[in-house]
Amino acid sequence: MALYVMKFGGSSVGDTERMKRVAKRIAEKQDEGHQCVVVVSAMGDTTDDLIDQAKLLNAEPPAREMDMLMTNGEQISIAMLSIALHAIGRKAVSYTGWQAGFRTEPVFGKARITDIRPEKVKQSLEDGAIVVVAGFQGMTEDGEITTFGRGGSDTTAVALAAAINADVCEIYTDVDGIYSTDPRIVKCARKLSEISYDEMLELANLGAAVLHPRAVEYAKHHKVRLVVRSSFTHNEGTVVKEEVSMEQGVVVSGIAYDKNVARISILGVSHVPGVLAKVFGSLAEAKIDVDIIVQSGVLDGKADFSFTVALSDREKALNVIEGLRSDLPFSEVNSEDNLVKISIVGAGMVSHPGVAAQMFDVISKEGVNIKMVSTSEIKVSCVIDGDKLGEVIKALHTAYQLDTEEQVFVGGPKDRR
Amino acid sequence: MALYVMKFGGSSVGDTERMKRVAKRIAEKQDEGHQCVVVVSAMGDTTDDLIDQAKLLNAEPPAREMDMLMTNGEQISIAMLSIALHAIGRKAVSYTGWQAGFRTEPVFGKARITDIRPEKVKQSLEDGAIVVVAGFQGMTEDGEITTFGRGGSDTTAVALAAAINADVCEIYTDVDGIYSTDPRIVKCARKLSEISYDEMLELANLGAAVLHPRAVEYAKHHKVRLVVRSSFTHNEGTVVKEEVSMEQGVVVSGIAYDKNVARISILGVSHVPGVLAKVFGSLAEAKIDVDIIVQSGVLDGKADFSFTVALSDREKALNVIEGLRSDLPFSEVNSEDNLVKISIVGAGMVSHPGVAAQMFDVISKEGVNIKMVSTSEIKVSCVIDGDKLGEVIKALHTAYQLDTEEQVFVGGPKDRR
Numbered sequence: 001m002a003l004y005v006m007k008f009g010g011s012s013v014g015d016t017e018r019m020k021r022v023a024k025r026i027a028e029k030q031d032e033g034h035q036c037v038v039v040v041s042a043m044g045d046t047t048d049d050l051i052d053q054a055k056l057l058n059a060e061p062p063a064r065e066m067d068m069l070m071t072n073g074e075q076i077s078i079a080m081l082s083i084a085l086h087a088i089g090r091k092a093v094s095y096t097g098w099q100a101g102f103r104t105e106p107v108f109g110k111a112r113i114t115d116i117r118p119e120k121v122k123q124s125l126e127d128g129a130i131v132v133v134a135g136f137q138g139m140t141e142d143g144e145i146t147t148f149g150r151g152g153s154d155t156t157a158v159a160l161a162a163a164i165n166a167d168v169c170e171i172y173t174d175v176d177g178i179y180s181t182d183p184r185i186v187k188c189a190r191k192l193s194e195i196s197y198d199e200m201l202e203l204a205n206l207g208a209a210v211l212h213p214r215a216v217e218y219a220k221h222h223k224v225r226l227v228v229r230s231s232f233t234h235n236e237g238t239v240v241k242e243e244v245s246m247e248q249g250v251v252v253s254g255i256a257y258d259k260n261v262a263r264i265s266i267l268g269v270s271h272v273p274g275v276l277a278k279v280f281g282s283l284a285e286a287k288i289d290v291d292i293i294v295q296s297g298v299l300d301g302k303a304d305f306s307f308t309v310a311l312s313d314r315e316k317a318l319n320v321i322e323g324l325r326s327d328l329p330f331s332e333v334n335s336e337d338n339l340v341k342i343s344i345v346g347a348g349m350v351s352h353p354g355v356a357a358q359m360f361d362v363i364s365k366e367g368v369n370i371k372m373v374s375t376s377e378i379k380v381s382c383v384i385d386g387d388k389l390g391e392v393i394k395a396l397h398t399a400y401q402l403d404t405e406e407q408v409f410v411g412g413p414k415d416r417r
Numbered sequence: 418m419a420l421y422v423m424k425f426g427g428s429s430v431g432d433t434e435r436m437k438r439v440a441k442r443i444a445e446k447q448d449e450g451h452q453c454v455v456v457v458s459a460m461g462d463t464t465d466d467l468i469d470q471a472k473l474l475n476a477e478p479p480a481r482e483m484d485m486l487m488t489n490g491e492q493i494s495i496a497m498l499s500i501a502l503h504a505i506g507r508k509a510v511s512y513t514g515w516q517a518g519f520r521t522e523p524v525f526g527k528a529r530i531t532d533i534r535p536e537k538v539k540q541s542l543e544d545g546a547i548v549v550v551a552g553f554q555g556m557t558e559d560g561e562i563t564t565f566g567r568g569g570s571d572t573t574a575v576a577l578a579a580a581i582n583a584d585v586c587e588i589y590t591d592v593d594g595i596y597s598t599d600p601r602i603v604k605c606a607r608k609l610s611e612i613s614y615d616e617m618l619e620l621a622n623l624g625a626a627v628l629h630p631r632a633v634e635y636a637k638h639h640k641v642r643l644v645v646r647s648s649f650t651h652n653e654g655t656v657v658k659e660e661v662s663m664e665q666g667v668v669v670s671g672i673a674y675d676k677n678v679a680r681i682s683i684l685g686v687s688h689v690p691g692v693l694a695k696v697f698g699s700l701a702e703a704k705i706d707v708d709i710i711v712q713s714g715v716l717d718g719k720a721d722f723s724f725t726v727a728l729s730d731r732e733k734a735l736n737v738i739e740g741l742r743s744d745l746p747f748s749e750v751n752s753e754d755n756l757v758k759i760s761i762v763g764a765g766m767v768s769h770p771g772v773a774a775q776m777f778d779v780i781s782k783e784g785v786n787i788k789m790v791s792t793s794e795i796k797v798s799c800v801i802d803g804d805k806l807g808e809v810i811k812a813l814h815t816a817y818q819l820d821t822e823e824q825v826f827v828g829g830p831k832d833r834r
Contacts, residue, residue: 016473050493056433057497058504065503068511069496072489076467079486080474086482087475094485099560120560143516143537 002167003125004029007039007135007157011174012231013077014044016084022231023084025172026130030090037121037131037164039157040081042073063108067137067147071097074134074153082132093124094132098145100160102138110149111138116163125164133160151212158215162222169224172231173210177238178203180402181255185393190404194239195253200226202345202379203256216240251355252346252400255393259386261291261339262314263371265306266321268331271298276305278328279321286320288313292341292374292383302331306372308383311337339371340389343381344396356380362399366391419584420542421446424456424552424574428591429648430494431461433501439648440501442589443547447507454538454548454581456574457498459490480525484554484564488514491551491570499549510541511549515562517577519555527566530555533580542581550577568629575632579639586641589648590627594655595620597819598672602810607821611656612670617643619762619796620673633657668772669763669817672810676803678708678756679731680788682723683738685748688715693722695745696738703737705730709758709791709800719748723789725800728754756788757806760798761813773797779816783808 006026013019022040029036050069054061061069078094085092101117124131135153138146148155154171161169175183178200180190195203197220204213210228219226219240229237269275276295283290288309295305309317314335321333349355356373359380363370368391372383384392397403423443430436439457446453467486471478478486495511502509518534541548552570555563565572571588578586592600593608595617600606612620614637621630627645636643636657646654686692693712700707705726712722726734731752738750766772773790776797780787785808789800801809814820 016470019474053433054497054500057436057501061500062503065496065499065509065511068499068513069493072493072496075492076486076489079482079489080471082482083471083478083486084474086479092482094482096485096562099562145513145516 001033001035003035003037003164005037005039005157005161005164005166005169006172007153007170008041008081008172008231009153009174010041010044010047012172013040013081016080019043019080019084020087022172023081023088023090025231026085027088027090030130035125037125037133037160037166038081039133039135039153039160040074040077041135041153042070043077043080046073046076064144067108067145070147071134071137071145074136078132078134082130085130085132090130091128092130092132094134095120095124096134097137097156098139098143100131100133101163102156102159104138104140104146104148106140106142106144106146108144108146111140111146113138113148113155113159116159118160118163121160121164148214151214154212154215155218158218158222158224158226161224162218167225168227169219170227170229170237171211171215172229174230174232175210175228176230176233176235177228178210178240178254180253181393181397182257185257185390186397186403188403189397190402192238192253193236194241196347197240197242198378199253199345199347200240202343202376203254211240250346250401251348251352252344252396252402253348254345255396255400255402256343256345257389257393258341258343259339259389260311261308261337261341261383262311262317263306263308263336263339263383264314264317264321264333265304265335266330266333267304268302269305270329271301271303275303275328279305279324280307282320282324283309283317286316288317288320292372292381294372294374308339308341308372336371338386339383340386341381341383342389342392342396343379344400345379347378349378349380358399359396362395363392366395368392418450418452420452420454420581422454422456422574422578422581422583422586423589424570424587425458425498425589425648426570426591427458427461427464429589430457430498433497436460436497436501437504439589440498440505440507442648443502444505444507447547452542454542454550454577454583455498456550456552456570456577457491457494458552458570459487460494460497463490463493481561484525484562487564488551488554488562491553495549495551499547502547502549507547508545509547509549511551512537512541513551514554514573515556515560517548517550518580519573519576521555521557521563521565523557523559523561523563525561525563528555528557528563530565530572530576533576535577535580538577538581565631568631571629571632572635575635575639575641575643578641579635584642585644586636587644587646587654588628588632589646591647591649592627592645593647593650593652594645595627595657595671597670598810598814599674602674602807603814603820605820606814607819609655609670610653611658613764614657614659615795616670616762616764617657619760619793620671628657667763667818668765668769669761669813669819670765671762672813672817672819673760673762674806674810675758675760676756676806677728678725678754678758678800679728679734680723680725680753680756680800681731681734681738681750682721682752683747683750684721685719686722687746688718688720692720692745696722696741697724699737699741700726700734703733705734705737709789709798711789711791725756725758725789753788755803756800757803758798758800759806759809759813760796761817762796764795766795766797775816776813779812780809783812785809 104111226240521528
């Protein structure tokens with residue numbers, strides 16, 4: 001007998017038929033002799049519908065009240081799933097985030113978990129029940145309802161798995177597992193049987209929207225064994241864990257991309273100490289996340305530098321820079337979108353020099369310009385023209401020997417909460 | 418400055434436009450210098466929609482999970498209303514039932530309130546906020562979410578008004594107040610400026626579906642001043658309170674009716690002690706509410722008796738009676754529907770003999786048979802053929818001098834949670 005935490009995203013429980021299928025799936029697990037704690041997201045578009053309705057009332061609804069509103073999506077889901085489990089003769093008990101013991105910081109919309117007191121969950125497991133827990137939500141010590149922000153249900157599942165010492169945390173989604181790259185672009189993408197937390201973190205951060213990075217970090221920190229698998233098939237998924245048996249010659253495990261990229265360049269900046277600190281300090285104050293930063297060489301005491309931000313932050317970032325013009329003379333600021341950041345990720349990279357060079361070579365052979373580069377121990381990222389995404393990813397996938405014989409046909413990662 | 422509890426039913430907050438109107442209404446009250454605590458029901462058909470969806474999963478969903486499901490209706494409402502109040506520049510805070518301090522028995526679907534600990538509500542009032550509380554719901558001492566059943570939001574409003582010592586508890590609904598009878602049937606029905614708790618209780622119990630009897634009982638017990646008024650107009654409503662200034666010559670305050678009536682008759686029952694106890698004990702065990710009970714005279718040691726139950730309980734009641742056949746020989750059992758119970762209610766009746774006789778006289782002059790009669794200190798009820806409802810009510814309304822000059826055009830009482 002093992003203790004499983006099973007997380008189902010919004011598209012897996014999108015309607016009553018899917019809800020029934022999920023209930024059956026859980027019952028199968030119980031019939032195999034296991035204990036089950038299930039974490040669910042809101043059904044399908046429920047949360048978006050609630051947000052849309054709130055916006056009709058108030059273009060800028062207060063965060064506290066939005067949390068009060070949005071937590072209903074998950075609370076409806078847990079009740080429905082529990083009701084569906086009872087319909088097939090299973091004992092099931094649903095708990096909201098606060099009932100399951102999730103305590104958070106007093107921050108609305110993106111609270112971090114401070115403590116988990118899963119007494120009710122443990123008691124119900126002892127009573128032989130399937131426990132259904134609302135993802136994405138908790139309560140402050142003062143009894144205020146909070147949400148975790150994007151990827152919150154993944155985090156609920158992983159954190160609960162750690163708190164109750166579960167043997168496995170399974171993330172059920174609408175893809176079969178973690179792929180070497182997006183199967184919508186590369187038909188012969190390879191499903192990975194396993195991947196390390198660090199690689200998964202890079203892939204998750206880089207836009208492979210199957211697992212939220214925060215959940216992966218939590219899993220890494222608490223050594224929770226994660227499995228990403230499909231809620232629609234019984235195929236084996238991808239195991240995410242600490243140490244991964246290195247396959248022969250595999251240096252690059254996966255290729256991720258991110259279209260949500262804008263480049264901003266500031267040209268002709270006087271090269272005095274503190275310039276970078278001033279620019280990026282101001283951007284941080286405006287809560288703009290900056291990703292890649294590149295500075296050119298200095299010419300005549302002037303430097304150019306470029307950085308990337310999320311597309312939605314582009315205008316805001318340009319305004320921040322304009323606001324610095326008096327303090328920080330520069331000759332020009334410009335920006336560019338329709339870009340894509342492509343990243344190769346692999347734990348084996350550390351011991352294989354020349355991986356980055358090979359990447360640049362493959363891209364240039366496709367006749368594509370590399371606009372920016374960024375590296376870490378286990379990844380190399382290049383920003384290129386967005387129109388070249390498909391051909392570059394395919395070429396890299398082949399170059400790093402990731403192609404498989406089988407072709408994959410899936411809708412792609414969509415299950416986002 | 419007074420402290421108001423304002424309760425808005427589901428149809429008053431049925432969509433975002435109505436929600437905005439309610440927010441404006443509350444703001445007006447605040448602008449008059451008052452403190453406002455607002456209790457809301459679920460928006461429009463939200464609760465019914467949730468129930469329908471649950472039934473697709475499970476024809477007999479467990480009560481605990483239905484409470485988990487249905488409480489979302491009110492939680493969505495409070496968030497939306499608070500968001501709408503913020504949109505017009507008001508400080509507002511929403512609280513679920515458990516956050517507002519409602520503690521209940523550990524019973525799902527129809528829990529009774531055991532305690533109210535309104536610290537958060539009081540604190541937010543002190544902070545100058547409008548407090549928006551979810552009706553119809555509470556929490557057990559064990560942290561289980563419960564609902565109060567039908568009329569639950571009225572009860573929330575009244576109980577909270579008592580707990581925070583509010584000056585007035587206003588029940589906003591889709592009618593202007595309490596009428597002498599249903600204005601859909603009698604166009605010249607009179608709006609009552611005031612009515613006693615006891616009269617209201619009789620009217621509420623008798624199917625005048627504006628205020629739930631449980632809420633009226635609570636108000637009577639805690640001496641909460643109730644006002645029933647329209648959420649769509651600024652007309653003065655009806656005050657429900659302990660003592661009512663008796664208008665000259667007014668013996669009957671209102672006429673109610675209830676179509677949800679079935680008659681069951683058991684004929685030729687051996688008239689031995691304990692027969693009635695056995696029959697009605699068995700019906701009570703089966704949780705069937707019996708209303709009027711009439712026993713005929715005894716002939717040859719045999720008696721006939723009749724009673725009324727809700728239409729939905731008719732088949733169940735007949736089965737219970739059939740199950741008693743061996744214990745309790747009777748010659749025949751029969752039942753009848755398409756009935757209506759018409760009741761005249763008035764605190765002044767006690768001191769005016771002959772009111773019942775007048776009622777029978779009016780009904781017989783309409784050529785209508787009276788099938789059953791029941792009386793209390795302040796009401797007389799007659800069960801008649803359902804098809805005669807309109808003419809009998811009109812005749813009684815005129816006979817008891819309740820007709821007014823103005824004609825009322827309203828949709829009638831519909832706002833039921």
